[in-house]
Amino acid sequence: MPSINHIQEELTSLSQHVAQLPKSTTFAVPKDYFETFPERLMGAIHHEASGQDLIELSPLLKSLTHENPYTIPEGYFNNLKIEVPRNQAPVRGMYRFGTLVKYAAAACLAGIIATVFFVSKKENATQWATLSKEHETFHHTVSPDAIAMYLEEMDNLSVSETSENEQIDTGSNLLVDLNRETIKEILQEIPDKDISLYMDQDDLGDVYSLN
Amino acid sequence: MLPELDDIELVRLFKDTQQREKAFTSIVKKYQEKIYWQIRRIVITHQDADDVMQNVFIKAWNGLNNFREDAKLYTWIYRIAVNESLTYLEQQKRRSSISFDDVSESLENKMQSEKGFDENKAIWKLQLAIQQLPEKQSIVFNLRYFEEMPYEEMGIILDTSVGALKASYHHAVKKIEEYILNH
Numbered sequence: 001m002p003s004i005n006h007i008q009e010e011l012t013s014l015s016q017h018v019a020q021l022p023k024s025t026t027f028a029v030p031k032d033y034f035e036t037f038p039e040r041l042m043g044a045i046h047h048e049a050s051g052q053d054l055i056e057l058s059p060l061l062k063s064l065t066h067e068n069p070y071t072i073p074e075g076y077f078n079n080l081k082i083e084v085p086r087n088q089a090p091v092r093g094m095y096r097f098g099t100l101v102k103y104a105a106a107a108c109l110a111g112i113i114a115t116v117f118f119v120s121k122k123e124n125a126t127q128w129a130t131l132s133k134e135h136e137t138f139h140h141t142v143s144p145d146a147i148a149m150y151l152e153e154m155d156n157l158s159v160s161e162t163s164e165n166e167q168i169d170t171g172s173n174l175l176v177d178l179n180r181e182t183i184k185e186i187l188q189e190i191p192d193k194d195i196s197l198y199m200d201q202d203d204l205g206d207v208y209s210l211n
Numbered sequence: 212m213l214p215e216l217d218d219i220e221l222v223r224l225f226k227d228t229q230q231r232e233k234a235f236t237s238i239v240k241k242y243q244e245k246i247y248w249q250i251r252r253i254v255i256t257h258q259d260a261d262d263v264m265q266n267v268f269i270k271a272w273n274g275l276n277n278f279r280e281d282a283k284l285y286t287w288i289y290r291i292a293v294n295e296s297l298t299y300l301e302q303q304k305r306r307s308s309i310s311f312d313d314v315s316e317s318l319e320n321k322m323q324s325e326k327g328f329d330e331n332k333a334i335w336k337l338q339l340a341i342q343q344l345p346e347k348q349s350i351v352f353n354l355r356y357f358e359e360m361p362y363e364e365m366g367i368i369l370d371t372s373v374g375a376l377k378a379s380y381h382h383a384v385k386k387i388e389e390y391i392l393n394h
Contacts, residue, residue, distance in 0.1 A: 007359050014381060015388040018337075023357065026334050027251055028326045033261075034247070038239045041268050042232065048269065 218284035225275050235275070239268055242285060245358065246292045252341070252353045253296040255321045263299050267292045283364070290368045293350060318342055333391070340390035344383050351376055352383040 012019040054061060187195065216224070216237065224234035246267060251260040270291050278287060307317070319342050322328065322335075329335055341349050350369065354360040362373045369376070 007355065011356070011384065014384040017388050017391055018384050021333050021337050021391075024334060025248070026325075026327075026338055027255075027257070029247075029257060033257075034243055037243055037264065038236050041239060041265060042236065044265055045269055045272050 219280055222275065222278055222280060222284060235272060238271070238284065238288075242288055245285075246288060248357065249289065249292055249353065250296050252338075252357070253293075253350065254299055255318050255325070259299065263292070263295050266299075267295045270295070283367075286364055286367050293368060297346065330394075336391050336394060337387065339394075340387040343390055344386055347371075348379050348383040348386070351379040352387070355380050 008019065218238075221234050221238050221241075224230040225238070227234075243264070247260060247264055250263045250267070251257070254260050254263055267288065271288055274291075278284070303317075319339065322338060322342065323330075330339065341352060344352065347369070351365065354365050354368070355362075362376045365371075365376050366373055371379075
């Protein structure tokens with residue numbers, strides 16, 4: 001048995017407030033109750049054993065306890081036989097072949113669906129893993145400064161591309177911006193012989209005649 | 212009355228029809244006070260406690276012939292007492308056709324009508340706090356706090372593991388502390 005100190009220590013560790021409460025008895029008990037209880041108890045036990053309780057409660061009921069109002073045919077229990085019916089119902093197996101086939105087909109179908117689902121999910125997972133790995137590698141190998149620089153260059157490039165496009169549109173079909181003076185200068189440097197040879201070759205004179 | 216005998220001797224004497232009554236009277240005298248207080252803390256009023264006491268010892272009288280000597284007599288009677296007390300409350304609940312919360316409330320009312328009740332006194336506050344606990348926690352608390360019963364013995368009476376009883380006692384103490392601090 002644990003010592004009282006042990007139990008008190010446990011209580012103090014749980015709650016100092018509860019441990020300080022008095023343990024004295026709060027409820028009142030009638031005088032001599034414990035002195036008289038065993039005698040009263042034995043009286044009650046004898047009372048119950050003798051069936052006296054029912055006599056006091058209802059003498060009429062007590063007088064009827066051993067009387068049975070129901071009757072049975074004479075010799076009923078001597079002639080009592082339990083007959084087993086001859087034509088017994090045929091015994092059927094718990095499992096029929098058709099039912100088993102249905103269950104097997106359903107199980108196969110469920111298995112196929114589950115496999116397809118599992119495989120597709122696995123592939124997706126692999127792709128995601130690869131992409132994220134590449135993404136991770138990219139971040140590890142390329143510094144943030146480099147990325148920023150690249151993006152800046154891309155912005156500049158797109159701006160210059162836009163202005164070039166505008167120039168192309170205004171120059172209609174010309175790849176470079178050449179004015180009339182420049183063309184004249186270039187043509188002066190080329191010998192007349194070569195020019196006339198070029199014009200004769202593809203018969204372009206009508207199309208590109210320059211004033 | 213027989214001289215001071217241990218429980219095993221008393222049970223052996225009980226099985227002798229000539230000595231039965233004397234042996235049983237000795238057992239009752241030995242344990243009546245402890246059993247009474249355990250019952251009283253559950254059912255609150257003396258009248259109810261007296262009814263339950265009679266039922267407990269009548270059951271003990273009827274069952275003692277089959278009592279195994281390897282078990283403790285005191286623990287066995289305690290177990291009957293706890294079961295009978297709870298059955299008594301259950302019957303009251305059914306008779307009144309009220310919910311369990313209402314029974315707890317009616318127990319509180321019964322306590323308030325007890326002689327010398329003073330809700331400002333710590334000792335009554337503790338009793339009111341115990342009434343707020345769930346059934347099992349209040350029984351565990353009573354057995355440990357007032358009876359200073361070891362958890363192992365409590366486990367036999369309540370058919371519960373030592374770990375669960377420790378947890379119940381811990382929760383009970385915390386709830387009682389909270390109640391006392393807030394009231």
